[in-house]
Amino acid sequence: MLSKSQIKLITSLKQKKYRQQHGFFVVEGVKTIKELLQSNLELQKLYTTESFNIDAKDEVIISNSDLKRISFLTTPNKAMAIFKIPEPKPIDKSGLIVALDAIRDPGNLGTIIRLCDWFGVKELICSKETADCFNPKVIQATMGSIIRVNISYVDLVTFLKGSETPIFGAFMEGENVYHKTLPKKGILVMGNEANGVSKEVEAVITENISIPRFGDLQATESLNVATATAVLLSEFRRG
Amino acid sequence: MLSKSQIKLITSLKQKKYRQQHGFFVVEGVKTIKELLQSNLELQKLYTTESFNIDAKDEVIISNSDLKRISFLTTPNKAMAIFKIPEPKPIDKSGLIVALDAIRDPGNLGTIIRLCDWFGVKELICSKETADCFNPKVIQATMGSIIRVNISYVDLVTFLKGSETPIFGAFMEGENVYHKTLPKKGILVMGNEANGVSKEVEAVITENISIPRFGDLQATESLNVATATAVLLSEFRRG
Numbered sequence: 001m002l003s004k005s006q007i008k009l010i011t012s013l014k015q016k017k018y019r020q021q022h023g024f025f026v027v028e029g030v031k032t033i034k035e036l037l038q039s040n041l042e043l044q045k046l047y048t049t050e051s052f053n054i055d056a057k058d059e060v061i062i063s064n065s066d067l068k069r070i071s072f073l074t075t076p077n078k079a080m081a082i083f084k085i086p087e088p089k090p091i092d093k094s095g096l097i098v099a100l101d102a103i104r105d106p107g108n109l110g111t112i113i114r115l116c117d118w119f120g121v122k123e124l125i126c127s128k129e130t131a132d133c134f135n136p137k138v139i140q141a142t143m144g145s146i147i148r149v150n151i152s153y154v155d156l157v158t159f160l161k162g163s164e165t166p167i168f169g170a171f172m173e174g175e176n177v178y179h180k181t182l183p184k185k186g187i188l189v190m191g192n193e194a195n196g197v198s199k200e201v202e203a204v205i206t207e208n209i210s211i212p213r214f215g216d217l218q219a220t221e222s223l224n225v226a227t228a229t230a231v232l233l234s235e236f237r238r239g
Numbered sequence: 240m241l242s243k244s245q246i247k248l249i250t251s252l253k254q255k256k257y258r259q260q261h262g263f264f265v266v267e268g269v270k271t272i273k274e275l276l277q278s279n280l281e282l283q284k285l286y287t288t289e290s291f292n293i294d295a296k297d298e299v300i301i302s303n304s305d306l307k308r309i310s311f312l313t314t315p316n317k318a319m320a321i322f323k324i325p326e327p328k329p330i331d332k333s334g335l336i337v338a339l340d341a342i343r344d345p346g347n348l349g350t351i352i353r354l355c356d357w358f359g360v361k362e363l364i365c366s367k368e369t370a371d372c373f374n375p376k377v378i379q380a381t382m383g384s385i386i387r388v389n390i391s392y393v394d395l396v397t398f399l400k401g402s403e404t405p406i407f408g409a410f411m412e413g414e415n416v417y418h419k420t421l422p423k424k425g426i427l428v429m430g431n432e433a434n435g436v437s438k439e440v441e442a443v444i445t446e447n448i449s450i451p452r453f454g455d456l457q458a459t460e461s462l463n464v465a466t467a468t469a470v471l472l473s474e475f476r477r478g
Contacts, residue, residue, distance in 0.1 A: 107346075111463055114460070114462070114463065115462070115466060116454075117454045117460070118454055118462055119453045119454065120452075120454040121454075143460050178477040211357075214357065214359030214476050215355075215356045215357055215358065215359040215387065221353070221356070221382050221383060221384065223353070223357055223469075224350055224353065226465075227465060227468075228469075230462075230466035230467075230469040231469050231470060234470040234473060237451075237453050238417040239417070
């Protein structure tokens with residue numbers, strides 16, 4: 001059984017304000033929870049319809065209808081876990097870094113975290129305007145990748161100004177990325193879904209790159225930011 | 240003002256059954272509607288809060304609250320249009336073709352249609368189990384690309400068996416795509432989100448390809464199907 005105060009705490013974690021106040025975030029789905037349980041993350045409480053065979057004090061067996069009451073999903077997935085938000089780790093500047101300039105959509109952010117994990121990018125830098133990586137929709141889209149990528153929220157212009165490596169920015173009009181020799185070390189900046197890279201950030205970018213369009217030239221739409229990140233990270237890694 | 244029968248017709252178009260019965264689909268958002276009005280698609284009716292200055296018999300000016308009643312979006316976007324589902328066009332086999340084996344998620348399908356448009360893929364072949372491309376969520380994700388890509392629903396195994404070009408399939412274990420020389424003409428098969436390419440389809444694939452993983456080898460997650468399609472189409476086109 002769930003107490004009223006437990007339900008209140010859990011449902012409050014949908015909002016960033018309360019995640020920051022309590023220092024907790026929510027994960028749903030057996031597979032992702034199991035992956036996170038094996039990481040360094042600290043479990044606060046697991047609410048599940050079937051036992052995970054972990055320390056009994058950490059686990060509360062609940063009914064399907066209780067799960068439905070606390071779940072953030074339309075179709076709840078057997079279990080929900082509350083983890084402590086980890087302390088931020090220092091940024092390791094020795095490799096390829098992805099920096100996000102005001103990515104607002106949680107699904108895009110989650111997909112980009114998963115791409116960083118796949119392409120071995122250990123550091124993801126987010127401007128303060130970027131969606132919160134502990135938003136349940138982001139966690140859902142990362143499929144567990146969140147534990148393998150170090151995510152830092154910074155003043156992006158200040159961070160980039162302090163960089164000693166080349167800074168690549170993705171633009172509609174930039175140098176054809178297929179013709180560039182890309183370094184192992186550097187920063188790739190991806191801009192906002194609707195407005196692209198902001199003027200202030202553009203001013204500190206050293207190389208403007210672009211994915212050429214092969215389709216009908218009359219069409220003006222850009223690529224979605226997550227699929228553009230996929231293509232660019234592939235270009236950085238393919239060698 | 241909207242009549243009861245108009246509201247009933249429009250809201251029924253959320254379901255594939257009624258889209259097929261009536262032969263109509265729904266588009267929301269001023270920008271996408273304007274793009275579709277310039278295409279060969281036949282408008283059935285435009286419901287809008289502000290006039291588009293088109294033929295008065297095609298347009299119904301409605302209130303924001305009426306729009307809210309018929310919209311499929313949480314935040315309706317000024318206008319909704321009903322278009323006729325176009326007649327299927329014959330498949331042009333002269334270029335690069337993308338084939339989808341049971342892609343279920345409308346967002347993924349919409350993103351893949353947009354990618355086809357960007358990378359100049361004119362033909363998208365879908366197995367019968369793939370999401371319906373006239374689903375409002377798909378249309379939303381395509382951002383107008385739906386008019387530039389010819390989408391056909393076929394028995395995928397039969398279609399592939401009849402192909403005279405090489406058939407590439409995306410697998411977790413396949414040949415490193417960065418080491419392959421890819422042709423201008425061929426078929427790229429992408430598999431279902433959870434289960435990948437089905438056994439029956441795999442049997443007719445001539446080349447298994449794979450995007451190498453650069454991150455932590457212990458992690459077993461695959462790339463999302465839309466981001467994997469982005470990387471593979473980029474590889475086919477970059478030359």
